[in-house]
Amino acid sequence: MTRYPDWDTTDDLVLPECRATVARLQQVLDGTAPATVLEIDPHTHHCLTCRHRIAAAQALLLELTTSVQAVAVPALLTERILHAVQNQRQAQLRRRAYTLAAAASLAIVGVGLVLHDRTKSSPGPMMPSTSSSVELSSGPPPTATQQPVRIGDQLTKASQALRETSRPLTEPAAVAPQLIGRLTDTLAGPLMSDPEFKPARLGDLSQAARNGLEPITGTAQKAYSRLLRDMSAVTTKPKS
Amino acid sequence: MTADAALVRRCLSGNPAACRELVERFQAEVFRLCQRLLTHTHDAEDVTQEVFLRVFRSLNRWDCTRPLRPWVLGIAVNRCRTWIGQRAKRPELTEYLQEVPDQRQTDDTLELQAAILAAVESLRHEYREVFVLFHEHGQNYEEIAEVVGRPVGTVKTWLHRARLEVLDKLRIRGLVDPNPTATPPVGGEHP
Numbered sequence: 001m002t003r004y005p006d007w008d009t010t011d012d013l014v015l016p017e018c019r020a021t022v023a024r025l026q027q028v029l030d031g032t033a034p035a036t037v038l039e040i041d042p043h044t045h046h047c048l049t050c051r052h053r054i055a056a057a058q059a060l061l062l063e064l065t066t067s068v069q070a071v072a073v074p075a076l077l078t079e080r081i082l083h084a085v086q087n088q089r090q091a092q093l094r095r096r097a098y099t100l101a102a103a104a105s106l107a108i109v110g111v112g113l114v115l116h117d118r119t120k121s122s123p124g125p126m127m128p129s130t131s132s133s134v135e136l137s138s139g140p141p142p143t144a145t146q147q148p149v150r151i152g153d154q155l156t157k158a159s160q161a162l163r164e165t166s167r168p169l170t171e172p173a174a175v176a177p178q179l180i181g182r183l184t185d186t187l188a189g190p191l192m193s194d195p196e197f198k199p200a201r202l203g204d205l206s207q208a209a210r211n212g213l214e215p216i217t218g219t220a221q222k223a224y225s226r227l228l229r230d231m232s233a234v235t236t237k238p239k240s
Numbered sequence: 241m242t243a244d245a246a247l248v249r250r251c252l253s254g255n256p257a258a259c260r261e262l263v264e265r266f267q268a269e270v271f272r273l274c275q276r277l278l279t280h281t282h283d284a285e286d287v288t289q290e291v292f293l294r295v296f297r298s299l300n301r302w303d304c305t306r307p308l309r310p311w312v313l314g315i316a317v318n319r320c321r322t323w324i325g326q327r328a329k330r331p332e333l334t335e336y337l338q339e340v341p342d343q344r345q346t347d348d349t350l351e352l353q354a355a356i357l358a359a360v361e362s363l364r365h366e367y368r369e370v371f372v373l374f375h376e377h378g379q380n381y382e383e384i385a386e387v388v389g390r391p392v393g394t395v396k397t398w399l400h401r402a403r404l405e406v407l408d409k410l411r412i413r414g415l416v417d418p419n420p421t422a423t424p425p426v427g428g429e430h431p
Contacts, residue, residue, distance in 0.1 A: 013401065013404055014404070022404065026400050026403065029403055049411065052407075052410075052411035052416060053407045053408070053411060055416035056406075056407040056410035056411050056415075056416045057403075057407055058416075059352055059356065059410065059415075059416050060356055060406060060407065060410065061375075063352065063353050063356045063357075064356075064375045064376055071268075071271070071272045071275060073267060073268045073271050074271075074281075074285055077267060077271065077285060077288065077289075078260070078263055078264060078267060080285075080289060081263050081267065081288070081289050081292045081293075082256075082259060082260060082263060084289050084292070084293055085259060085263075085292060085293060085296050088293050088296065088297065089254075089296075
């Protein structure tokens with residue numbers, strides 16, 4: 001009998017005088033000894049327990065042989081298994097596709113975050129690298145071309161935009177663009193472009209100022225008249 | 241390349257005919273094993289299906305240098321163990337819903353068959369596994385050791401104890417004749 005390192009015999013389960021017979025019975029059941037060894041075993045002639053064991057072993061083996069043959073596989077088991085396997089494969093493919101889609105989404109979000117961080121950390125506006133290099137290599141940077149904000153122009157644009165809007169306006173609100181337009185027309189119009197505008201001469205300023213200084217006290221009017229007299233004495237022509 | 245490896249390779253490439261061939265090659269044995277370990281036909285069908293799902297899911301991890309059959313039977317034994325554990329946690333079905341063997345005995349042979357089945361089914365599951373694998377599936381100690389993941393010596397111990405328990409149960413019930421007229425060959429039926 002082959003001895004295995006972890007093999008624990010069944011000696012604790014049988015009486016000492018029966019152990020040899022039980023060991024032979026196990027060999028027979030293992031198929032490593034012929035059944036005749038049990039027939040010639042003298043112990044079985046006077047041990048009823050071992051005779052019972054041997055008879056039970058015979059019945060057991062007979063039953064196992066017939067019961068193994070009797071088991072039949074259900075008719076549709078193959079189709080059922082194959083159907084389940086196919087479903088499992090489709091589910092795996094779906095899961096793989098979802099995983100890929102999720103990974104792609106994460107990658108896109110990650111790239112977006114990285115680009116966002118770079119934009120934040122860079123000092124100027126984000127420009128393509130090629131144009132930056134061209135600018136660096138083409139000498140000194142051009143002067144700023146940013147136009148100053150003109151309030152009149154902006155108001156004109158805003159009023160124009162309001163006029164052109166297609167949204168229905170209520171009556172009080174509809175007056176607003178016209179009002180803004182008037183205001184901006186006044187503000188936006190260049191002073192020098194007015195045909196009626198003529199720059200005043202220095203000599204005429206005294207009379208204009210006198211006409212505009214009413215009413216004021218007599219003392220102040222005397223002082224102002226003296227100032228204007230002195231001013232009229234000043235010649236504006238440059239010395240040659 | 242062995243036939244098993246070729247079959248597995250075809251299965252992995254998605255060949256439906258190969259998948260059918262693999263199922264048809266092992267399903268009877270897997271179903272029989274599940275039925276004997278679970279003692280329930282419907283459970284055995286469910287577990288057989290689970291076994292093949294697991295087989296196809298893990299087919300790419302199979303070691304092609306080893307035989308396929310013990311690997312498949314090992315999965316079956318593991319699934320049966322898991323199923324038995326889950327079944328133990330579930331509430332017990334009432335008796336009329338269970339598949340119980342017909343208790344009416346027509347003769348002594350049927351009574352003996354029922355007693356043997358009951359004796360085998362009453363074994364603890366490790367003993368029953370090695371008993372069924374050896375006596376019903378014709379596997380030797382080394383193959384069983386691979387299937388159940390235990391040393392060969394442990395398998396041998398379990399099997400000898402299982403046999404002794406079954407024989408003693410039959411002996412105690414008095415269902416066998418200790419003085420047969422003719423002694424039939426004992427070891428000849430081993431597959």
